[in-house]
Amino acid sequence: MSYRALYRVWRPQTFQDLVGQEHITRTLQNALAEGSFSHAYLFSGPRGTGKTSAAKIMAKAVNCEKGPAPEPCNDCQTCRRITEGSLMDVVEIDAASNRGVDEIRDLRDKVKYAPTEVRYKVYIIDEVHMLTTEAFNALLKTLEEPPGHVIFILATTEPHKLPPTIVSRCQRFAFRRIALPEIVNRLRYICEAQSVEADENALHQIALAADGGMRDALSLLDQVLAFGGRQVDEETVLAVTGSVSRNELAGILRALANADAGAALERADRLIMGGLEPERLLHDLIHACRDLLLMKTAPQLPEVKDRIHDQLWTELAEKWSVGQLSAVMDGLIAYQQQMKWTPHPRIVLELAIVNASQSNSALNEKEAVPSDTVRRLEERIRQLEERLQAIQGQIVTQSPQTAGFRRHDPPQKASTRSAGASVQQDQWKSLLQQSDTETFRRVKQWWPDILYKVKERKITVHAWLVDGDPVMASKDAVVVAFKNKIHRETTEKETNKSLIEQVMQDVLGSSFRLITVMRQDWDALSDSMTEMSAAAEEGKDAGASPSDDVMQKAVELFGEDLVEVVD
Incomplete structure (x- = not known):
């Protein structure tokens, strides 16, 4: 077969070719220049970031006929044979399929033999975390004190699965996810070398879908070229990756900015009916909000440089405040977590859009007070x-x-106006007076267990309850404050509330009533009751005074519920 995949054609052959890993390449090059390289290395990091490529470059650098040198020449026979994989002294082992103790014992028996063609025998063990415990134990002594002619390079995407005894015997290098601008630059360079016309937005979409992996980016580029020929445009990339176009994302975000949930849902429905996964749409919406947030807070970042000069996104950014974007992103991310566990992702997506629209509407009303x-x-x-x-x-x-001072009764009008609020306030006052610190401490301590038990019984109820936090408890009641109105209203449904109260009884050992309240209402109530308590204490000491007439005048003007006496 004559055709080779792009990621194989453009595999890095020198340390300079490695993209986004300068902290590693500089260290290795300095060690090679001084001849102080180690007998064992551990390369860890996400897939497609250059771990195996760096291992092969290292093998070439230590065995190059013109070295050891900071860079392999790639011209000598040794370098060429290592690149081709035909040099017997450079052994690449796939630990996923050679994970047993017998394979490692065989390796241990062979390392004592000197290399036949080059200076160092190099063992590259890929996905080393797949080895069994017995295999790791068999490797320990050899890894700690190998013969002077042997170098081990271990590569893994899951370093936390390695025994500490293995990690401590190696020099560890953590490969990072490659930044989006660096992937775009590399893709642009490859397209120019391949005589391919590539749209900048298309390259940006490929880099975004690659999620920090250069190999994934090149594989996607290969797929796009197979789909669309020698021209790479945004429409083709979106069709291949299953992503959402920037125009569609902008349309949904514009509808959310205008608190038009209907328009946003219509666009989302059209995309889903066209075959788009709800998970992908929510993912892209979160990233689009992130871009807008960065445009408003850190426009100098390379990741949003192209967006800054895009009129569509510039106009869209003007419709949002930083607070609105932050609140909407918080909500979308919370629903993204819920989507992982629900059998109905589309419903969760629609709920996320409606909630984002409502929260944005509330913020608009709060921020834009009429002049x-x-x-x-x-x-x-x-x-x-x-x-x-x-x-x-x-x-x-x-x-x-x-002056003829005498104490007047409060005006009837003010009393009537505040009567409804006073009744509710009296109820809360009674509840607050019954609050028990020890019970509340116990509720807070066992709240994670309560959430877990609720999730076991009915995961949808848990999805609503997890938005709330216990803020007070008495001997027979627990008050839970919610940030989101929908979450509170759904929790208040009789069946849901009964289930939660039953779980609280099972976990806490006694029955409690569940009382729900909005977080902002609870904060306001707590402040109000604190002020009333302080004012009552001051009134006991002060008694009647001439300033009572001043207070009455203020009551006549504003009403009893809006007057506060401050000495």
């Missing part, structure tokens, strides 16, 4: 200040006897 409302409030405050100054002047110039 006329602000003016009315400022005017009302000014009038209050003038009237208070006038009243205080009368108190200073008149004595209580001449």
Whole structure:
């Protein structure tokens, strides 16, 4: 077969060719230049980042006829044969298929023999974490004190599975995910060398789908070329990778910015009916929000440099604030976690879109206070200040006897207006007075177990409850505060609430009522009750005074529920 895959044709042959791993190549080159290289190396990192390529380059560098040198010449017979894989003294072992103790014993018996053609016998053990425990034990002594003519290079994508006794005997190098701009630059270079016309947005999409792996990027480029010929455009890349076009993403985000859940759902439905996976759409939405967030907070980053000059994304970024993007991303990421466990990913996606639209609408209302409302409030405050100054002047110039001070009952109008709020506030006040610190501490301690038990019984109830946090407990009740209104309302359904209360009884050993509240309401209530308690204490000490008339004037102006006395 004459055709070779791009990742094989463009496999790095020198340390300089390795992309995005300068911290490793510089160290190895310095060690080679000084002749102080180790007898054992451990290369760890994600797939497609250059671990095996670096191992082969190292084998060439130590055995090059013009070396050992910081770079192999790739011209001598030794370098060429190592590249071809035909040199017997450089042994590449796949630990996934040679994982037993017998294979390692065979290797241990052979390492004592000197190399036949080159200076060093190099053993490259790929996916070394696949070896059995017995195989690792058989390798230990040889790895610790190998003959002077042997170099071991171990490569793995899962270093945490290696025994510490193996890791401690090696120099470890952690390969990183390759940055998106570096992948794009490498793809552009290869396309130019292959005489392929490539659109910049298309290369960006390939790099994004590769997720930090150069081999994955080259494999995708190979697939795109097979699909679309000698021209690489964004439409072809999207068809091959199953990603969402930037226009579609921009349309959904524009609808969310306008709090138009219907338009966003229509676009999502059209994409899913066209064959797009809900998981992929949610993934791309999160990354698009991230790009917008970086455009607004760190436009100098290379990753968003191209977006900055894109009019479509620039206009879209103007529709969002940093707070809105942050809140929407938090929600989407939470739903992405839920999507991993649900048999209905499309429903989770639709719920995520609706929730993002609602939360953005709430933020818009909170951030955009009408200017006329602000003016009315400022005017009302000014009038209050003038009237208070006038009243205080009368108190200073008149004595209580001449002024005829007497304590008035609160105006009926103000009492009526605040009656509804007072009833609810009294109920919460009673509940707060019954709060028990020891019970609350026990609830907080066992809350993870409660969530786990709920998840075992009904995973959908757990998905709603996990948004809440216990904020108070009494001897017979637990108060849980929610950030999201939908989560609270669903938890309040009778069947869901009964299940949670039953689990709390099983875990805590006694029955508790579940009381739910919105987080912002709870914070406001706690502050209000604290202020009322402090004011009550001050009132006991102060008793009636001439300032009561000032307070009554303020009540007449604003209403009893908006007046706070500050000394």
